Every structure is written in C-alpha cells, then in structure tokens.
Amino acid sequence: MGMLAGQLMRALQDELFERLAEQGHPDVRPRHGSVLAFLGRDGARATELAARTGQHKQIVGTIVDELAALGYVRREPDPDDRRAKRVVPTDRGRDEVAKARAILADMERRHAENLGAERYAAFKDAFQEVVRAQRERT
Amino acid sequence: MGMLAGQLMRALQDELFERLAEQGHPDVRPRHGSVLAFLGRDGARATELAARTGQHKQIVGTIVDELAALGYVRREPDPDDRRAKRVVPTDRGRDEVAKARAILADMERRHAENLGAERYAAFKDAFQEVVRAQRERT
DNA sequence: CGTTGATGGTCAAGGATCGTGACTAAATTG
DNA sequence: CAATTTAGTCACGATCCTTGACCATCAACG
Numbered sequence A, B: 001m002g003m004l005a006g007q008l009m010r011a012l013q014d015e016l017f018e019r020l021a022e023q024g025h026p027d028v029r030p031r032h033g034s035v036l037a038f039l040g041r042d043g044a045r046a047t048e049l050a051a052r053t054g055q056h057k058q059i060v061g062t063i064v065d066e067l068a069a070l071g072y073v074r075r076e077p078d079p080d081d082r083r084a085k086r087v088v089p090t091d092r093g094r095d096e097v098a099k100a101r102a103i104l105a106d107m108e109r110r111h112a113e114n115l116g117a118e119r120y121a122a123f124k125d126a127f128q129e130v131v132r133a134q135r136e137r138t
Numbered sequence C: 001c002g003t004t005g006a007t008g009g010t011c012a013a014g015g016a017t018c019g020t021g022a023c024t025a026a027a028t029t030g
Numbered sequence D: 001c002a003a004t005t006t007a008g009t010c011a012c013g014a015t016c017c018t019t020g021a022c023c024a025t026c027a028a029c030g
Helices: A002-022 A028-034 A046-053 A057-069 A091-115 A117-136 B003-022 B030-036 B048-053 B057-068 B089-115 B118-135
Strands: A074-077 A084-088 B073-077 B086-087
Touching: A002 A091, A002 B003, A028 A046, A028 A057, A028 A074, A046 A057, A046 A084, A057 A074, A084 A091, A091 A117, A091 B118, A117 B003, A117 B089, A117 B118, B003 B086, B003 B089, B030 B048, B030 B073, B030 B089, B048 B057, B048 B086, B057 B073, B086 B089, B089 B118
Parallel strands: none
Antiparallel strands: A074 A084, B073 B086
C-alpha cells in the first residue's frame, strides 16, 4: 500500500506540474503548492500557513521567498501586528491557484469517469478513513 | 487526493520504521526498503535491482553500500559475469525483511478490520486501478 | 581472433526537500 | 515595567534523488 501511495503521489504531481508548465507556470514546484493552496484571496500570515500545512515555519519562509522571487506572492506588513507579515497572492499567484484547481478537478473527473462515480466516491471515502486511522494508529 | 496519498505514505512509513526500530533494526531508513524488498533469498544483481525498483543505478549503489556497512547484505562476485556482483542478504538482512513484511501485514490487517474486509478489498482494488490509470493518464 | 558497441558498476558534484536549534523583534501577561 | 510568549529569520545538517562521466568486462560482428 505504501508503494501504491508513493506511485500515486508521484504520478499526480507529474501530470499537474506538466500541465501547469504548459499553461504558463513552468517555475512552480511541488512544495510551492502547500503554501499557495492555503492562501485565501487576501492572504495569510506565515505562522498560520505553517500550522495549516503542517510544515515548519522555516520551510514556509523559504517557500514564500521563492514564490516572491517568482512573482506569485508579496509580503505586506500586517497592520494589526508589527512582528507579522501577511503573505498576499499577486494576480499571477491567483491565476496559478485557479489553474491548479482546474487541473486537479479535471484529473478527479477522469478517475470518477473511469471507475464510475459510485465506486470512485466509495474509494475516496475509504481513502480518507484509512489515512485517518493510520495517522491515529487505530 | 495527492495530499491524501502523501499523508498515507508518511504515516505508513512512520509506523513501519518505528516498529522496526523496536524490533532490533533501528538503522534502516525508508530508501533501504526499495533494495531489501526486492532481494530474493539468493540475492540479485545491482542493475536488476535498479530496474525493478525504478531507481538509478547510482542510488542502488549507495544504498547497497549503506546496507553492507550495517551488515544487512554482502557483495559477492557473480560467477557468470566478472563485471557483475551479486547483492546477497545476510541473516540479519533476511530477518529485517521478514519483520518488515510482518509489520506491513499487521497494518493491513488492522485496516481491513477497521473498514470491514469487503470495503477494504474494494478500496485496494480501486486504489490499484486509480494508480494504473493515472500513470498511463487514461 | 580483434575491434566495436553494449552492459555492470562506480566516482563526483549538485539540487531539492525537510528537520533542529538558536536568535531578534514585537506583542502579551502579570 | 519585567517576564513570558509569539512571529519570523538565520545557520547548519540529514535525507533523498539526479546528472554526467568513467572503467572493466561481455558480446557481436567483421
């Protein structure tokens, strides 16, 4: 099962980033997704991102650096807290998120069509339950 | 779905290596599994391992180095080809493989029990089909 | 045979990702 | 105002994978 999970993750990533590259986003890498996906319309604070993505503040910091260099996000001072900075998506960042969501939705649609909607729904339910159980080791 | 796959892989690995450590194998790391799992009773050649695991010869080489240093495998000259060396598991190596298989089987048993045998079987079938379809992008 | 191309394995260097510990600045608490 | 907590960064290292080149041996062909 571990091998299946690894192969699935790899194959999904390959298609997602290949299609993103075709659609004008050749420089985003897998780990950027963990930050971009959790930015709302008006951004979020780095610590909040770290909590939501389950990654360390350190990693989030470097990801934001990279995304800023690529023009996907900006750092803005937080008006409520002078220690904090809000990470805000640029237009380009929002475009990337929208395209990534569309590609993922398309891939899911393809799988649902392939297995049949019912089987696919059952698969996803079971998948979530297995992950939950494994993480709690119950 | 990609996130689920990643979380599953991570959680499975965590439990496997934690339990392996408890059972006398604290030094094996995830990537060692890709070699150990594909060694038969009487070993295999490095290039064969690279082909079966889908990894580069280079990586297999360093993994074998590490496993040899830890006492899990030996390199023996191949009697049929003086270029080649057979990678042969030691008793310790065989013990690790047996214990890893037992732990993985136990985890699967737990999930089958948790979901019900029928649902779990359907889940695994669908999982394999999704992975196959995704890798072929059909 | 001997030359030529393919194969088994290794050496060297580098990139990507994640983890840990320590540190500065600002907020919060008492 | 002093003590503690929180936001973010700096520095270092571990793990894993990739790429390109290299040498020794095998195999096939002239």
